[in-house]
Amino acid sequence: MRRVTRSSALLGESRRFRAAGDRIGFVPTMGYLHEGHLSLVRRAREENERVFVSLFVNPLQFAPGEDFRTYPRDLVRDRGLLRDEGVDVLFEPPVDGLYPDGFATRVHVDRLGDRLCGAFRPGHFDGVTTVVAKLLGAADPDRLYLGQKDYQQAMLLSRMIRDLDRAVRVVVCPTVREQDGLAMSSRNAYLTRPQRDFAPELYASLRSVADRIESGEIRTASGARGAVRKRLEGGPGRLEYVEILSAEDLEEVRRLRGRMVLALAYHLGRARLIDNVLIRLSPRERRRAPAASRRAGGRGVRAGGRSLRRGGRV
Ligand code: AMP
Numbered sequence: 001m002r003r004v005t006r007s008s009a010l011l012g013e014s015r016r017f018r019a020a021g022d023r024i025g026f027v028p029t030m031g032y033l034h035e036g037h038l039s040l041v042r043r044a045r046e047e048n049e050r051v052f053v054s055l056f057v058n059p060l061q062f063a064p065g066e067d068f069r070t071y072p073r074d075l076v077r078d079r080g081l082l083r084d085e086g087v088d089v090l091f092e093p094p095v096d097g098l099y100p101d102g103f104a105t106r107v108h109v110d111r112l113g114d115r116l117c118g119a120f121r122p123g124h125f126d127g128v129t130t131v132v133a134k135l136l137g138a139a140d141p142d143r144l145y146l147g148q149k150d151y152q153q154a155m156l157l158s159r160m161i162r163d164l165d166r167a168v169r170v171v172v173c174p175t176v177r178e179q180d181g182l183a184m185s186s187r188n189a190y191l192t193r194p195q196r197d198f199a200p201e202l203y204a205s206l207r208s209v210a211d212r213i214e215s216g217e218i219r220t221a222s223g224a225r226g227a228v229r230k231r232l233e234g235g236p237g238r239l240e241y242v243e244i245l246s247a248e249d250l251e252e253v254r255r256l257r258g259r260m261v262l263a264l265a266y267h268l269g270r271a272r273l274i275d276n277v278l279i280r281l282s283p284r285e286r287r288r289a290p291a292a293s294r295r296a297g298g299r300g301v302r303a304g305g306r307s308l309r310r311g312g313r314v
Pocket of ligand 1: 149150
């Protein structure tokens with residue numbers, strides 16, 4: 001595994017492999033790796049001759065008062081994990097390498113960032129799109145691997161790639177969960193024991209409401225939001241938002257139908273946790289009995305103008 005710290009060196013690696021006809025899969029991360037990250041790396045490994053990973057805690061996507069300074073970091077462990085996965089090139093830029101004095105550019109995607117996390121973290125997605133635009137410029141990959149856990153982020157980046165005519169295929173991979181359903185996240189490290197015991201309720205509430213929508217028991221967006229709220233009421237944290245939106249464009253849905261994403265953010269102690277499930281509702285499925293209506297996974301996700309594969313239950 002080659003480790004490089006400069007964008008120009010990353011681009012050099014990319015050109016060298018591309019000249020040899022190798023395809024490059026790229027996985028951008030903020031490190032403190034877990035199985036969710038590694039699932040992306042493995043998928044990239046399967047589908048490309050070369051795998052590039054970046055480890056960079058991106059200050060541009062943290063607002064003042066958020067956890068940039070205290071975000072968990074363990075570079076030595078991360079390097080070992082990535083080496084074991086057969087990663088070819090690891091990019092570890094210093095902050096002033098990507099953002100030298102005078103850096104003044106932001107990449108902004110309209111509309112898709114208005115709701116969900118975008119409504120509560122001003123500037124966050126501009127930070128994400130800006131850094132990923134820079135990383136894509138330097139890594140010049142064939143495929144970009146993203147997690148469904150950050151669904152809005154994946155939608156925004158797919159849109160950006162399409163709008164900027166980048167020839168990169170976006171692959172969105174299913175959310176990897178702990179045994180009890182909690183979505184893996186670097187920020188889970190912040191949870192105390194009692195908070196960790198409660199945390200699986202987030203996914204459980206989304207899953208149960210998704211099932212009730214699919215069975216036809218819940219028929220309205222407000223009913224869906226209310227049912228999640230009710231289930232999390234009295235918990236040890238604070239629900240920031242729960243939304244059910246069109247999975248295609250993150251716009252509000254007047255009637256529950258088609259492909260939707262049910263998503264929430266919840267503050268639990270120091271951690272702000274997010275999670276989502278995808279729901280697909282066809283007229284036929286709405287009439288099905290609850291027991292037969294629990295599948296949402298295994299279908300293609302369209303984003304960035306491409307069919308994105310995902311598998312398993314989300
Ligand atoms: P992060 O390091 O949190 O910025 O995440 C880097 C990439 O890993 C993003 O594309 C995330 O969506 C993805 N990711 C994070 N957690 C998970 C998870 N539990 N399952 C699948 N992908 C994940």
